[in-house]
Structures are given as structure tokens and as C-alpha cells.
Amino acid sequence: xxxxxxxxxxxxxxxxxxxxxxxxxxxxxxxxxxxxxxxxxxxxxxxxxxxxxxxxxxxxxxxxxxxxxxxxxxxxxxxxxxxxxxxxxxxxxxxxxxxxxxxxxxxxxxxxxxxxxxxxxxxxxxxxxxxxxxxxxxxxxxxxxxxxxxxxxxxxxxxxxxxxxxxxxxxxxxxxxxxxxxxxxxxxxxxxxxxxxxxxxxxxxxxxxxxxxxxxxxxxxxxxxxxxxxxxxxxxxxxxxxxxxxxxxxxxxxxxxxxxxxxxxxxxxxxxxxxxx
Amino acid sequence: xxxxxxxxxxxxxxxxxxxxxxxxxxxxxxxxxxxxxxxxxxxxxxxxxxxxxxxxxxxxxxxxxxxxxxxxxxxxxxxxxxxxxxxxxxxxxxxxxxxxxxxxxxxxxxxxxxxxxxxxxxxxxxxxxxxxxxxxxxxxxxxxxxxxxxxxxxxxxxxxxxxxxxxxxxxxxxxxxxxxxxxxxxxxxxxxxxxxxxxxxxxxxx
Numbered sequence: 001x002x003x004x005x006x007x008x009x010x011x012x013x014x015x016x017x018x019x020x021x022x023x024x025x026x027x028x029x030x031x032x033x034x035x036x037x038x039x040x041x042x043x044x045x046x047x048x049x050x051x052x053x054x055x056x057x058x059x060x061x062x063x064x065x066x067x068x069x070x071x072x073x074x075x076x077x078x079x080x081x082x083x084x085x086x087x088x089x090x091x092x093x094x095x096x097x098x099x100x101x102x103x104x105x106x107x108x109x110x111x112x113x114x115x116x117x118x119x120x121x122x123x124x125x126x127x128x129x130x131x132x133x134x135x136x137x138x139x140x141x142x143x144x145x146x147x148x149x150x151x152x153x154x155x156x157x158x159x160x161x162x163x164x165x166x167x168x169x170x171x172x173x174x175x176x177x178x179x180x181x182x183x184x185x186x187x188x189x190x191x192x193x194x195x196x197x198x199x200x201x202x203x204x205x206x207x208x209x210x211x212x213x214x215x216x217x218x219x220x221x222x223x224x225x226x227x228x229x230x231x232x233x234x235x236x237x238x239x240x241x242x243x244x245x246x247x248x249x250x251x252x253x254x255x256x257x258x259x260x261x262x263x264x265x266x267x268x269x270x271x272x273x274x275x276x277x
Numbered sequence: 278x279x280x281x282x283x284x285x286x287x288x289x290x291x292x293x294x295x296x297x298x299x300x301x302x303x304x305x306x307x308x309x310x311x312x313x314x315x316x317x318x319x320x321x322x323x324x325x326x327x328x329x330x331x332x333x334x335x336x337x338x339x340x341x342x343x344x345x346x347x348x349x350x351x352x353x354x355x356x357x358x359x360x361x362x363x364x365x366x367x368x369x370x371x372x373x374x375x376x377x378x379x380x381x382x383x384x385x386x387x388x389x390x391x392x393x394x395x396x397x398x399x400x401x402x403x404x405x406x407x408x409x410x411x412x413x414x415x416x417x418x419x420x421x422x423x424x425x426x427x428x429x430x431x432x433x434x435x436x437x438x439x440x441x442x443x444x445x446x447x448x449x450x451x452x453x454x455x456x457x458x459x460x461x462x463x464x465x466x467x468x469x470x471x472x473x474x475x476x477x478x479x480x481x482x483x
């Protein structure tokens with residue numbers, strides 16, 4: 001693929017659209033062509049800056065209380081009570097938050113995303129925790145996760161990247177929700193954890209590593225792991241797979257050819273308390 | 278978002294209201310931001326959101342649990358935004374064509390070196406362009422504006438935007454591409470006119 005062709009497809013690449021083959025071909029070209037790599041970086045940098053400017057501010061709680069009340073979604077009395085007690089609740093919440101921050105600063109070491117992800121993977125792979133939603137359809141898993149987390153989630157890697165999806169769900173990592181996708185790479189259990197990119201600030205080790213390299217490899221206990229920032233996510237792939245295979249999986253996250261969805265999704269269990277570490 | 282017990286999971290035994298609220302809660306900020314950037318009459322933001330929420334709640338029995346609620350609710354909001362904007366223009370006695378004439382990107386004079394300068398340091402330019410950015414978005418055609426904002430605020434995929442807006446995927450791709458190009462042109466022009474580029478000290482914007 002030459003430079004013109006690659007640049008024609010930059011929007012598909014940036015939006016994580018198009019097929020996995022195209023994505024991999026562009027990646028190969030960018031690895032060899034410094035001019036195109038710089039050009040792609042500039043385009044992405046601009047679009048990221050515009051997106052950041054347009055990003056949603058916190059919702060106006062008063063307006064939403066009125067909307068939900070006026071539309072009959074919540075009872076009027078509940079909304080009034082909330083409106084009346086809201087400032088007191090907010091004050092109490094601020095005190096609790098301040099205490100929490102103080103305690104956090106006073107007592108915690110920087111957290112390692114790799115160790116936390118490994119703990120959840122261990123529980124999922126061993127069956128200690130049942131997978132929330134099982135499906136062999138990447139689209140079904142993507143749709144399931146999108147309805148359950150507030151941050152953007154992309155499509156799991158497909159078979160052509162060597163990953164066979166088995167399901168997904170929501171867990172808690174260091175106190176906040178993370179999405180997970182489970183599957184197999186050459187019959188070995190592999191988990192993918194997806195967090196909003198802002199969470200990277202919380203994990204100093206991984207944050208610093210990703211400043212120096214696009215894909216960070218590490219090992220946690222018996223598991224190999226790769227971490228990368230993709231689109232607006234931090235993506236962690238962990239399992240017994242070979243590091244190169246795991247990297248291929250992480251690079252294929254969010255890319256898929258358009259085609260008919262694989263059917264057969266099912267929810268295995270009653271909704272559960274999110275798995276937490 | 279804190280990982281409250283069961284906060285993000287649907288319980289089949291819950292009633293319709295609880296399920297609706299659980300779906301809505303994490304989306305309120307994005308719905309509001311999308312609405313604020315899309316409606317022409319800023320005083321109507323609350324009314325448009327209320328109308329969309331009311332209709333979605335009325336039809337919530339039609340929503341299939343486990344499918345894409347984000348796209349489902351944005352579809353309602355988008356219809357209300359279009360209706361609200363049409364009403365606003367009718368009130369102002371302005372003729373609003375069904376498909377407003379949008380200047381094609383290739384018809385506009387694209388100053389490539391100017392765009393390159395914009396791309397060199399976008400954050401510096403954008404930090405001085407809040408109003409210009411808002412105006413540039415408001416000046417986009419309805420389809421271009423919707424697609425740009427759905428992507429930026431809602432992080433929707435092309436096929437989801439096609440569902441929300443009821444148009445083919447190809448239309449989404451071309452509208453998004455046009456919107457991005459138009460935004461760059463407007464911002465680059467503004468930055469150039471107000472000397473936001475270059476090594477010299479920053480001038481006061483117009």
C-alpha cells in the first residue's frame with residue numbers, strides 16, 4: 001500500500017472502522033514510513049483536540065431532576081425531595097470525598113494496572129467468577145458492554161486476529177468500572193480489559209510506559225500482558241498467550257470488517273454484583 | 278463511574294421505571310452536551326431533552342433489553358432536535374429547506390499551508406477558539422453537524438450513526454469527512470486572521 005492510498009483511509013483508521021486487514025496494512029505502512037506516521041499523528045492530534053473541546057460536561061442535575069419529574073419517570077415528590085435535600089447531600093458527599101482523598105493520599109502506593117487486571121483474569125479464567133454475558137459474537141458482546149459502561153467501548157478483536165470471543169461483562173478495577181472481554185487465543189484463556197483513557201492517570205507505571213512506547217509489554221506472575229492506548233480506551237490484554245500474539249490481539253481491538261453479526265448471544269446468569277479488585 | 282452494586286446491570290425483576298433510569302443515568306451528560314451543541318435555540322435545550330425523554334419512556338416497552346440503548350435514546354433525541362430546529366426557524370419566519378444547501382468542501386478554497394499550520398499546533402489554536410468552534414459547528418449542515426457530534430460526544434460507530442439518523446453508512450462517512458474538513462477550514466481561517474499561528478506573541482482575537 002502506498003502513501004496516497006494509506007492517507008485516503010486515515011479517517012477509517014482513526015475511527016477504528018473498516019476491516020482488520022486494512023488496519024493491519026496501514027499499521028505496517030506506518031511502521032516503515034516516517035512521513036505518513038507523522039501525518040497520521042497530526043490528523044489524530046487535531047481530531048482528539050476537537051473531540052476534547054466538544055466532550056460532554058457533567059449533566060445539570062437540577063435540569064434532569066425536572067425532566068424526569070415532568071415526564072413522569074420519577075414521582076414529583078421524589079424530585080422535590082431531591083431538590084430540597086440535594087445541597088445537603090452534596091455537602092455530605094463532598095466531606096466523604098475529601099476524607100476519601102485524604103485517606104487515599106495518606107495510605108496508598110501507586111497502583112499497578114497489570115496486577116489488578118491479572119487478579120480479575122485469574123478469577124474469570126478459573127471460573128471463580130462466572131462471565132456475565134457469554135456469546136461468540138463480537139457484535140453482541142460489544143452491544144452488551146456499550147449498554148453497561150458510560151465510556152466508549154469498541155468491538156472485540158475478531159478471529160482473524162487470532163482471538164475467539166467467548167463473552168464479556170463489567171468488573172471493578174481500583175474502584176471504578178472497567179469492561180472486560182474474555183476469549184481464547186489458540187485454546188488458551190485470554191482476557192481483555194477496557195478502561196476510559198482518563199483512568200491511565202491513576203496507574204503511574206503504565207502511564208509512564210505508554211509515553212515511551214505505543215504498546216507496553218510486561219509480565220505479571222504467570223501471565224503475559226500488553227497494554228496500549230487505543231482510540232479513547234486503555235486496553236489490557238492478558239493471558240498465557242505468546243507476547244506477539246497478545247500484541248496482535250490488542251492491535252486488532254476496535255477493528256472489524258462490516259458483515260452480518262454472528263447470532264447466538266445469551267446472558268448466562270442473573271445480573272451480578274460487578275467483580276471487584 | 279463508581280462501581281456501585283448492580284448499578285450498571287439490568288435486573289429482569291425490576292420495573293420499567295427502574296430499568297429506564299438505570300439506562301439513562303450514565304448517558305445524561307452526553308445527551309445534554311449533544312443537545313446543547315445541536316439546537317439552534319439555546320433556551321429550548323431543556324424542552325427538547327424533556328420531549329425526547331418523555332417519548333422514549335413512553336415507548337420503552339418497545340426497547341429490547343440487551344440491545345444498544347445508547348443508539349436507541351439518541352435516535353429519539355435527534356428527532357426532537359430536528360423538530361425543535363424546524364419550529365425555531367418557522368417562528369423566526371426563516372425559510373428552512375428540507376436539505377439546506379451545504380457548500381461542498383471541494384468548492385471552498387482550501388489553503389493547504391494554512392491547514393498544515395493548524396495541524397502543527399491544534400491545541401494552541403483551539404484554546405482561543407471556543408466561540409468560533411461553536412459557530413463553525415452551528416454553520417454545518419444538519420447531517421454534517423449530527424454526525425460530527427454523535428462521533429465526538431457519543432463515540433458512536435458509523436453503523437450506529439446510520440441507525441440513529443436513518444441513512445446509509447456511505448452518507449455517514451461522507452458527511453463526517455465533509456464536517457471535519459469544513460471545521461478545519463473555518464478554524465484555520467480564523468487562526469490566520471487573528472494571528473494565532475506563528476512565533477510572534479499572541480494577538481488578541483477579534
